[in-house]
Amino acid sequence: MRLCYLHLPRFPVQRRVVETPSLSKKPLALVEDARGVRRVAFASAAALKLGVRPGMTLASARALTPELAAFDFSPQAERAALLSMGEALLAIAPAFELSAPDGLWLDASAAALCGGEEGLCRRALEICSAFGYRARAALASQRFTARAMARYGERPIEVVEVYESAMALSSLPLAALEEDDSSPLASLGLTTLGEAAALPLGAVVARLGAQGLRALRLSRGEDDTPFTAEALPERIEERISLDWPAEALEPLLFALKTVLDRLGARLAGRKRAAVRLVLTLRLDPAGEAELPLSLARPSAQPKLLLDLARHQLSDLTLDKPIGALWVRVEEHCEDPGQQLTLGDGPTGDAALEVVLSRLCTALGQESLFSARLLDRHRPEGGFAPGAFRPPERPSGLAAEALGPLAPPPDGEASLARPPRLFPRAAELQAELGEQGQILSARLLGKRRRVLAMAGPERLCGEWWTDSPFVRDYYQVHLEGIGPVWLYRDGDGRFYLQGMFD
Amino acid sequence: MDGRASAAVVERLRERIQKLQAAPRTYLLSLRTQVAGFDQLFPGGAVPLGTALELCGEAASGRTSLALRAVAAAGREGRLAAYVDGPRELYPPAAAALGVDLRRLLVVQPKAPGQLAWTAVQLCRSGAFTCVVLDLTHTGVRLCLAEGKKLADAAFRGGSLLILLTPPESPADGVVRLSTRAVGLSGLEVSVLRNRQGGAGARALIGWESLCPAPPVFRHRRPEAPPEGELGPLHPPYQRPKSGVDRDGGLCRSRPGRDCQLPSLAPSLGLSTH
Numbered sequence: 001m002r003l004c005y006l007h008l009p010r011f012p013v014q015r016r017v018v019e020t021p022s023l024s025k026k027p028l029a030l031v032e033d034a035r036g037v038r039r040v041a042f043a044s045a046a047a048l049k050l051g052v053r054p055g056m057t058l059a060s061a062r063a064l065t066p067e068l069a070a071f072d073f074s075p076q077a078e079r080a081a082l083l084s085m086g087e088a089l090l091a092i093a094p095a096f097e098l099s100a101p102d103g104l105w106l107d108a109s110a111a112a113l114c115g116g117e118e119g120l121c122r123r124a125l126e127i128c129s130a131f132g133y134r135a136r137a138a139l140a141s142q143r144f145t146a147r148a149m150a151r152y153g154e155r156p157i158e159v160v161e162v163y164e165s166a167m168a169l170s171s172l173p174l175a176a177l178e179e180d181d182s183s184p185l186a187s188l189g190l191t192t193l194g195e196a197a198a199l200p201l202g203a204v205v206a207r208l209g210a211q212g213l214r215a216l217r218l219s220r221g222e223d224d225t226p227f228t229a230e231a232l233p234e235r236i237e238e239r240i241s242l243d244w245p246a247e248a249l250e251p252l253l254f255a256l257k258t259v260l261d262r263l264g265a266r267l268a269g270r271k272r273a274a275v276r277l278v279l280t281l282r283l284d285p286a287g288e289a290e291l292p293l294s295l296a297r298p299s300a301q302p303k304l305l306l307d308l309a310r311h312q313l314s315d316l317t318l319d320k321p322i323g324a325l326w327v328r329v330e331e332h333c334e335d336p337g338q339q340l341t342l343g344d345g346p347t348g349d350a351a352l353e354v355v356l357s358r359l360c361t362a363l364g365q366e367s368l369f370s371a372r373l374l375d376r377h378r379p380e381g382g383f384a385p386g387a388f389r390p391p392e393r394p395s396g397l398a399a400e401a402l403g404p405l406a407p408p409p410d411g412e413a414s415l416a417r418p419p420r421l422f423p424r425a426a427e428l429q430a431e432l433g434e435q436g437q438i439l440s441a442r443l444l445g446k447r448r449r450v451l452a453m454a455g456p457e458r459l460c461g462e463w464w465t466d467s468p469f470v471r472d473y474y475q476v477h478l479e480g481i482g483p484v485w486l487y488r489d490g491d492g493r494f495y496l497q498g499m500f501d
Numbered sequence: 502m503d504g505r506a507s508a509a510v511v512e513r514l515r516e517r518i519q520k521l522q523a524a525p526r527t528y529l530l531s532l533r534t535q536v537a538g539f540d541q542l543f544p545g546g547a548v549p550l551g552t553a554l555e556l557c558g559e560a561a562s563g564r565t566s567l568a569l570r571a572v573a574a575a576g577r578e579g580r581l582a583a584y585v586d587g588p589r590e591l592y593p594p595a596a597a598a599l600g601v602d603l604r605r606l607l608v609v610q611p612k613a614p615g616q617l618a619w620t621a622v623q624l625c626r627s628g629a630f631t632c633v634v635l636d637l638t639h640t641g642v643r644l645c646l647a648e649g650k651k652l653a654d655a656a657f658r659g660g661s662l663l664i665l666l667t668p669p670e671s672p673a674d675g676v677v678r679l680s681t682r683a684v685g686l687s688g689l690e691v692s693v694l695r696n697r698q699g700g701a702g703a704r705a706l707i708g709w710e711s712l713c714p715a716p717p718v719f720r721h722r723r724p725e726a727p728p729e730g731e732l733g734p735l736h737p738p739y740q741r742p743k744s745g746v747d748r749d750g751g752l753c754r755s756r757p758g759r760d761c762q763l764p765s766l767a768p769s770l771g772l773s774t775h
């Protein structure tokens with residue numbers, strides 16, 4: 001199995017800089033509590049240049065670099081961020097496995113779709129770059145080989161052929177092995193994996209035991225550890241904490257863009273599109289505000305989601321600053337994608353989404369719907385409200401090349417139904433002739449002659465329920481008004497139900 | 502396929518793409534409702550986009566059908582339309598029968614009458630909807646001049662066609678006004694009452710058959726219009742259809758086993774039968 005390892009050097013530091021660009025090129029350290037002492041877990045390049053090293057106590061690091069900015073290191077948060085990175089990479093690979101805190105393996109079996117193995121590595125680095133991360137990639141047949149080449153190789157992209165692992169690893173330093181594996185070999189004075197691989201197997205096992213055997217096999221490019229695909233979390237959520245509570249829209253939108261970029265990439269990796277999202281704002285010092293975001297057309301485009309959120313936020317008034325925010329995808333569906341055409345850019349339906357969002361906020365979601373026809377005999381039950389999900393309209397040159405659209409499904413086009421149907425049918429005082437035909441009816445305060453009449457059309461049904469109905473419908477042309485739709489119920493009375501307006 | 506043949510194919514495709522890119526684009530500037538007579542009321546023979554149009558008339562005078570025809574025209578172009586349903590009387594199955602693509606029709610039913618005009622302004626101004634219908638019938642809302650101008654401005658800025666459906670007792674101001682009136686059994690008369698672009702006073706008689714997808718076959722029909730004023734004594738003057746000509750017209754017997762001849766009501770009402 002071919003595997004691609006993606007190494008993101010000092011990933012927690014990179015993530016912190018991406019979320020807070022003002023920290024770029026400044027001494028920065030992530031510290032963790034170890035037996036009651038705060039020690040440096042990761043340091044930025046600027047801090048490393050000034051002598052700060054991982055494992056150093058924070059007090060020592062501050063003594064070396066007084067301007068050192070220190071932040072708490074949270075392994076869970078870093079793992080979650082790495083997981084979201086892996087989900088975004090699902091766009092080019094069918095599965096991934098985490099190697100926390102700074103790397104992950106990708107299943108490279110679909111490399112042919114990305115222009116070969118080198119193309120896959122290049123695409124992976126491009127996706128990382130889009131997130132703002134620097135990375136290195138190596139592709140090999142063994143997990144260890146790929147990982148070691150990505151971490152200690154000379155080039156940012158390394159591709160190791162199937163039977164060339166040992167040769168590729170030979171020049172790497174012994175530190176490429178895990179610390180537990182390399183220490184016994186280092187005590188023998190070895191410096192490279194090639195030197196370790198040249199040792200006789202029996203002698204190594206006799207002296208160093210199973211640990212030495214494992215180190216020797218890894219040095220020779222023999223690693224049979226299976227690849228275990230990471231399980232994707234059910235909930236798609238991204239969160240970010242602001243360094244300073246935001247009181248204006250601009251810093252909030254900047255943080256939101258970062259969050260939505262990640263969320264969009266995760267959705268795109270899963271080939272899903274968001275239908276409904278919830279933006280939660282944590283207020284400082286306490287409290288929360290939730291904003292629902294609904295989309296008419298499911299989308300995973302961060303720009304569209306940001307436009308929608310910007311509109312929601314611009315109408316929002318809060319009495320406290322915002323300390324953190326997170327976006328959760330409440331409902332998602334398969335991404336139908338957007339077919340781009342010649343001469344068209346990938347622009348979304350931002351105007352549609354924004355106006356729908358505005359109307360949803362002001363009128364309530366139940367006030368907006370798209371009607372869906374139902375197969376019912378009872379006229380007033382002939383449709384049901386549904387979500388407004390209009391189909392894509394072919395645009396640009398495609399629309400001109402494809403010609404007119406196919407007509408919509410006819411429904412009950414063969415039947416004449418009034419465009420206006422009253423929510424409740426009104427009883428009508430009708431005068432009948434000797435044959436039972438309607439002569440006139442009292443409507444809008446006047447008695448009106450019947451100029452013409454068509455019918456009856458008998459509609460009946462629901463006899464299996466508590467409210468069966470049998471109605472004879474007539475189209476009656478009333479003098480001074482026009483054609484109306486009325487029916488005679490089982491009780492013999494006439495009711496006005498609609499108008500052919 | 503050898504290299505020369507594939508190069509020729511690529512070259513032909515390249516020429517085709519260049520031709521497509523160089524072709525002039527078509528933009529939608531107006532809607533044709535395909536209702537004979539109605540489109541001709543406007544300059545150019547089609548309803549121009551970017552305008553606010555008022556269809557003012559009594560109930561059952563054909564306003565809604567005309568508006569839905571415009572919505573159907575927008576749907577045929579693949580555009581979206583919205584119907585702000587103030588009285589909550591829109592019947593979507595009838596709209597579908599008139600050719601409306603329900604997938605592309607957003608129905609908005611605000612709870613408060615005061616939100617109707619605001620909703621229409623938002624929909625028009627967004628530019629996402631090509632046709633917006635604002636139904637003010639039975640709502641008691643009368644738009645003032647400022648609101649009318651705001652609606653017209655929103656339609657102009659969004660490039661949408663805004664159609665207002667208003668009753669005669671509460672017409673809108675500041676928009677193009679057309680009145681609709683049912684003219685007996687023949688159809689409805691549409692006349693342009695106000696239009697700054699010209700054409701005021703123009704009239705068109707539209708037959709019911711051009712509005713309804715399945716015009717009713719009237720089995721009972723008065724021979725002539727009654728005199729104006731007080732109605733005379735009621736007689737059953739309907740002409741019975743001749744045998745074999747129109748007996749089974751309409752929808753009767755279209756579903757065997759369920760549609761049957763309606764029994765007479767006369768005995769139950771205490772009337773004599775002949």
